Amino acid sequence: MIVATxxxxxxxxxxxxxxxAWAFIGWRWLWRSPAAAVVPxxxxxxxxxxxxxxxxxxxxxxLQVAGAMLFSTQNIxxxxxxxxxxxRIELRLQDIFVASPHDKLHYLxxxxxxxxxxxxxxxxxxxxxxxxxTPVPLVGWLVLAxxxxxxxxxxxxxxxxxxxxxxxxxxIWPVGTLIFTLLGILSPLYYPISFLxxxxxxxxxxxxxxxxxLLVQGALGFExxxxxxxxxxxxxxxxxxxxGLIVAWSLYRWRES
Amino acid sequence: MAFxxxxxxxxxxxxTEIRVQLHEWLAIVMGTLTPxxxxxxxxxxxxxxxxxxxxxALVYSMFLIGQRVLNEAAYIRxxxxxxxLYHASPLSPEGYFVGIAGGMLIxxxxxxxxxxxxxxxxxxxxxxAIVTLAACLLAVWAVSSTIGYVVSTMFKDMKTIWxxxxxxxxxxGVLPPVFYPFSKVPVEWRSLVLVLPTSAAAVLVNxxxxxxxxxxxxxxxxxxxxxxxxxxxFAFGIYWARRTARxx
Numbered sequence: 001m002i003v004a005t006x007x008x009x010x011x012x013x014x015x016x017x018x019x020x021a022w023a024f025i026g027w028r029w030l031w032r033s034p035a036a037a038v039v040p041x042x043x044x045x046x047x048x049x050x051x052x053x054x055x056x057x058x059x060x061x062x063l064q065v066a067g068a069m070l071f072s073t074q075n076i077x078x079x080x081x082x083x084x085x086x087x088r089i090e091l092r093l094q095d096i097f098v099a100s101p102h103d104k105l106h107y108l109x110x111x112x113x114x115x116x117x118x119x120x121x122x123x124x125x126x127x128x129x130x131x132x133x134t135p136v137p138l139v140g141w142l143v144l145a146x147x148x149x150x151x152x153x154x155x156x157x158x159x160x161x162x163x164x165x166x167x168x169x170x171x172i173w174p175v176g177t178l179i180f181t182l183l184g185i186l187s188p189l190y191y192p193i194s195f196l197x198x199x200x201x202x203x204x205x206x207x208x209x210x211x212x213x214l215l216v217q218g219a220l221g222f223e224x225x226x227x228x229x230x231x232x233x234x235x236x237x238x239x240x241x242x243x244g245l246i247v248a249w250s251l252y253r254w255r256e257s
Numbered sequence: 258m259a260f261x262x263x264x265x266x267x268x269x270x271x272x273t274e275i276r277v278q279l280h281e282w283l284a285i286v287m288g289t290l291t292p293x294x295x296x297x298x299x300x301x302x303x304x305x306x307x308x309x310x311x312x313x314a315l316v317y318s319m320f321l322i323g324q325r326v327l328n329e330a331a332y333i334r335x336x337x338x339x340x341x342l343y344h345a346s347p348l349s350p351e352g353y354f355v356g357i358a359g360g361m362l363i364x365x366x367x368x369x370x371x372x373x374x375x376x377x378x379x380x381x382x383x384x385x386a387i388v389t390l391a392a393c394l395l396a397v398w399a400v401s402s403t404i405g406y407v408v409s410t411m412f413k414d415m416k417t418i419w420x421x422x423x424x425x426x427x428x429x430g431v432l433p434p435v436f437y438p439f440s441k442v443p444v445e446w447r448s449l450v451l452v453l454p455t456s457a458a459a460v461l462v463n464x465x466x467x468x469x470x471x472x473x474x475x476x477x478x479x480x481x482x483x484x485x486x487x488x489x490x491f492a493f494g495i496y497w498a499r500r501t502a503r504x505x
Contacts, residue, residue: 035420039427046427050295053437054303086416090336169336169415173328174287181287185294195301 018102022110026117040075041122044068051190060191062134063222066144067189069126070212072119073148074189077155078180079115085163085172087111104254112156123148136220143219147212150237154208154244155183161248189213192223208244211237266348267355274360278329281364288325289368291426292317295436306437308380309459309468311372312390313436316458318369319394320430322361323401324422330357330409331418344502354498358402369394382466389465393458396487400454403494410501435459438469451475452482 030037048064088094097107127144130136136144162175187209188196196204204210215233218225225233278285292314299310334340343353373390376382382390404425412418433456434442442450450456457479463469464476471479 029416033417033420035424036417039420039423043423043427046431050431050436051298051302053434053441054299054306082416082419086414090415170281170284170328170332174281174284177287177290178283181290181294185297190298191302197301200301 018106018110019113022114023117025110026114029114030118036118037121040072040118041125043075044072044122044126047071047190055191062130062220063192063217064190065126065130065133066216066220066222067191067213069123069130069144069148070151070187070209070216071184071189072122072126073151074155074184074209075180076112076115076119076152077157077159078176079118079159080111080156081159081163081176081179082172083115083163084111084160085166085169088163089166089169098255104252107254108157108160108252111160112152115156116152134220140216140220144216147216147237150241151209151212154241154248155180157245157248157252161252164253165251183207183209186210187213192217206240208237208240211240263349264352264355266346267352270343270348270352270356271359271363274329274356275363278325278360278364284325285365285368288318288321288365289372291321292372292436295431299436308376308466309438309463310436311376311379312462312466312468313459314372315369315376315390315394316397316435316455316462317430318365318372319397319458320401320455321426322358322365322398323403323405324426325361325365326357326402326405327409327418327422328405328415329361330406331412331415333357334409335413335415350498350502351495353502354402354406354494358398358406358494361402362398380466380468386462386466390462393462393483396483397454397458399487399491399494403490403497406494407497410497429453429455433459439463439471440469447475448478451479452486454483454486457483 045068048061048068051064052061084094087097094107102110158179159176162179163172166172166175186200186204187207188204189209193201193204193210193214211233214223214225215230215237217223218230218233295317296307296310296314299306333343344350348356408421408425409418412421433450433453435455439447439450439456439460451460460469460471460479461476461483464471
């Protein structure tokens with residue numbers, strides 16, 4: 001008689017339908033919970049409205065729209081944290097994934113991908129608004145897309161890694177707020193870095209999102225920046241993302257024991 | 258006698274909730290982070306608005322208590338299944354609702370007192386302003402706790418609740434003039450924001466503190482709207498707690 005443990009794991013299907021399955025999870029979440037579709041779409045606009053009430057300079061608006069695209073992407077990390085914590089703590093789904101041929105990298109990427117789906121409408125709409133507000137060269141779009149991709153991967157990894165250390169659903173809200181609100185306010189996503197006090201400016205330079213913001217603001221012509229400076233920002237963005245991913249990977253706990 | 262019975266267990270449950278919440282010190286600290294973040298944005302971008310924003314932070318912190326009631330009531334019911342146990346005990350449904358809401362209010366008060374101390378340094382409040390502030394904050398607490406409790410009873414899993422919680426705090430906390438002056442609202446929207454509980458409270462306190470001028474009609478509308486909403490919603494919260502005490 002053959003029992004389950006006799007089956008050679010590697011003989012089972014390893015890939016092929018995993019990504020669409022995770023995309024489907026993301027889509028079903030939107031379909032079953034209308035607020036989940038509406039909130040990510042509205043959240044950047046709520047904040048942009050608030051900023052427009054306190055900053056009267058309309059010239060900053062295109063910069064803020066680009067910043068809102070990065071901020072929405074950064075928020076995916078918070079949703080990944082909540083999602084993977086619910087999967088593990090409440091639904092006990094992670095145990096099933098651990099027992100399946102789905103390895104931890106696929107799981108991490110799957111959760112990140114399923115959470116990208118609800119954020120995409122907001123990011124695309126903000127992109128359309130940005131294109132209507134200011135002419136964006138092809139290079140500008142490419143830089144923006146690359147920055148969004150990096151921020152998505154890094155912050156999703158941070159969210160999932162941190163969630164793997166949570167013990168109760170009670171911890172999701174405070175820990176998520178601590179990490180993502182702090183990261184969100186420290187980076188100059190909604191205004192030029194020159195607006196910040198000097199000490200804060202130095203703190204902000206530790207964060208990858210700061211370099212993404214500087215790169216996007218420079219590439220889109222919102223702030224004057226030389227090619228060398230843009231190259232340096234791009235290099236520091238890659239470097240800080242790699243360091244962030246290494247830290248997240250070392251923190252990430254896949255199995256309970 | 259019947260009224261007395263309906264409040265049975267309230268004091269014990271209130272004390273339990275305070276104790277439970279005080280153990281969640283990280284959540285209490287984090288409750289100040291979102292208003293803190295908005296305060297920092299204002300301090301950097303428009304420092305002249307800081308006193309108005311501090312009052313807004315107090316109102317918003319009180320409104321966030323509703324979000325915490327939502328999470329706590331849902332957590333007790335969905336994750337811990339403790340709700341059934343509580344309702345099988347002599348604890349009355351209204352004692353359960355008031356216990357959670359009151360426990361949150363007391364546990365989350367210290368950060369608000371800190372904001373109040375900063376406000377006193379930047380813009381000392383008169384006695385009238387302090388009384389108005391206290392009354393308005395209590396009214397916002399009554400409204401937000403009820404909304405939080407009622408919403409928490411409508412869902413079967415924690416994940417579904419979060420987007421609604423975020424939507425409510427943004428719609429009533431960030432969008433209306435809570436963190437920014439009422440005068441920055443377009444004229445055609447002013448009547449609407451005066452009947453929203455959060456902006457009505459902020460407008461009334463700002464006016465009492467001498468930070469903004471509103472007409473007698475505007476002040477009256479805000480005060481009546483806030484008082485009616487607080488009383489009606491809190492009464493509805495008690496009715497809803499009785500109605501939903503047992504899951505069917």
